[in-house]
Amino acid sequence: MELQVHDLAVARAGVAVLEGLSFRLLPGRALVLRGPNGIGKTTLLRTLAGLQPALAGRVSGAEAVAYAAHADGVKAVLTVAENLAFWAAAYGTADVAAALDAMNLRALADRRAANLSAGQKRRLGLARLLVTGREIWVMDEPTVSLDADSVALFAAVVRRHLQQGGSALIATHIDLGLEADVLELSPYRAKPPAAGGHVGAFDEAFE
Amino acid sequence: MIALLARDLRLAVRAGGGFGLGLAFFLLVAVIVPLGVGPEPAILAKIAPGILWVGALLSCLLSLDRIFALDFEDGSLDLLATSPMPLEGVVAMKALAHWLVTGLPLVMVAPVLALLLNLPLAGYGWLVISLAAGTPALSVIGAFGAALTVGLKRGGLLMSLLVLPLYMPTLIFGAEVVKRGLAGMDVGTALALLAGITAGAVALLPFAAAAAIRVNLR
Numbered sequence: 001m002e003l004q005v006h007d008l009a010v011a012r013a014g015v016a017v018l019e020g021l022s023f024r025l026l027p028g029r030a031l032v033l034r035g036p037n038g039i040g041k042t043t044l045l046r047t048l049a050g051l052q053p054a055l056a057g058r059v060s061g062a063e064a065v066a067y068a069a070h071a072d073g074v075k076a077v078l079t080v081a082e083n084l085a086f087w088a089a090a091y092g093t094a095d096v097a098a099a100l101d102a103m104n105l106r107a108l109a110d111r112r113a114a115n116l117s118a119g120q121k122r123r124l125g126l127a128r129l130l131v132t133g134r135e136i137w138v139m140d141e142p143t144v145s146l147d148a149d150s151v152a153l154f155a156a157v158v159r160r161h162l163q164q165g166g167s168a169l170i171a172t173h174i175d176l177g178l179e180a181d182v183l184e185l186s187p188y189r190a191k192p193p194a195a196g197g198h199v200g201a202f203d204e205a206f207e
Numbered sequence: 208m209i210a211l212l213a214r215d216l217r218l219a220v221r222a223g224g225g226f227g228l229g230l231a232f233f234l235l236v237a238v239i240v241p242l243g244v245g246p247e248p249a250i251l252a253k254i255a256p257g258i259l260w261v262g263a264l265l266s267c268l269l270s271l272d273r274i275f276a277l278d279f280e281d282g283s284l285d286l287l288a289t290s291p292m293p294l295e296g297v298v299a300m301k302a303l304a305h306w307l308v309t310g311l312p313l314v315m316v317a318p319v320l321a322l323l324l325n326l327p328l329a330g331y332g333w334l335v336i337s338l339a340a341g342t343p344a345l346s347v348i349g350a351f352g353a354a355l356t357v358g359l360k361r362g363g364l365l366m367s368l369l370v371l372p373l374y375m376p377t378l379i380f381g382a383e384v385v386k387r388g389l390a391g392m393d394v395g396t397a398l399a400l401l402a403g404i405t406a407g408a409v410a411l412l413p414f415a416a417a418a419a420i421r422v423n424l425r
Contacts, residue, residue: 039249046285049285049289050288050289051288051289051424051425052286052424053425054425065289066289067284067286069282069285069287070282071281071282071285072281072282073278073281073282073283073285073286074281075214075218075281075283076223076281077217077218078214078217078218078221082214082217085210086210086211086214087286087290088212089209089210090211090287090291090292091290091291092289092291128286
């Protein structure tokens, strides 16, 4: 499945932040989003994940997206294996054991998530992507609180996913060692409406 | 969907899940009221249906903000909203899980608490029937209120203000069923209206709640 974004504009809290954004993400490819804080990386990823509507433009292929947010969505009172088993059931897959092995969580499988370190929790959050069975991984700062070994482990998991025909869209500030295309978002910063930019809901309210 | 129900039940029953809090609150209300109004059996018997229904309603309210707030805080709600499960189904399952851990236990202990309030024997059956028919509406309406206020810091009080007025019809007809049953009158109309409110809430409110969550997640 190919992710296509055509002339997309996204808004945060009713104010346009990015506009005129077009790109294609082909199977087997990774695309790294870069840009200064506040440029709208998270807003763009949430829009692609379907959590908020686009201000303008078209997105196709969004139904194959698996989204990993800043927060891991890990339930503290469930064990590592139970957390993953729930998401596997939600997505109708069954391969929890493979995901545990891939993210080096096997030894922690029966431990409650409340007793995990921040990095271990992050690994569990990323292992969730493996059990979704979705082709396009959309990840927001996936390497936060991971140590160097875990970053390498994660990069290997992404590489294997790409080899199997999947694709990945990653907002990150560090170099993962992947052969990835880089998309710098600064040129797409939304112009104010007075300069011909998109009018967001916030601006409309004041017209 | 079944997995979500199992997960929510497991979360509620495990430590810190709040299971039993509503039940303990219900018990305390039933114990405190006779202390306040005095031990006159005749007075207690007269107010028992209303007190038991108000107690059930308040203990239901107590645990409502957990339905979505916990999932919102740890990011699970975003992930649930992007999962293949329809959000309407997520809401329905969460409301069902809330009823199973809050409403159903209330229905089951109500006869014991009715004893504390000196409810006449003829009312026990109607109390259980009216609670069984009415409490699902409390959970579904509550899920709607929780969806409206999800993401608000300390939205619990606002949610109570939104939800309590919506609980009134259920309270009125629920207590009416027991009172009419006690007086030997026909309960059909009140029971039908009570069940009708529940059926309507279960059918419609998951859609409204899902729409509210979508807006709040933006």
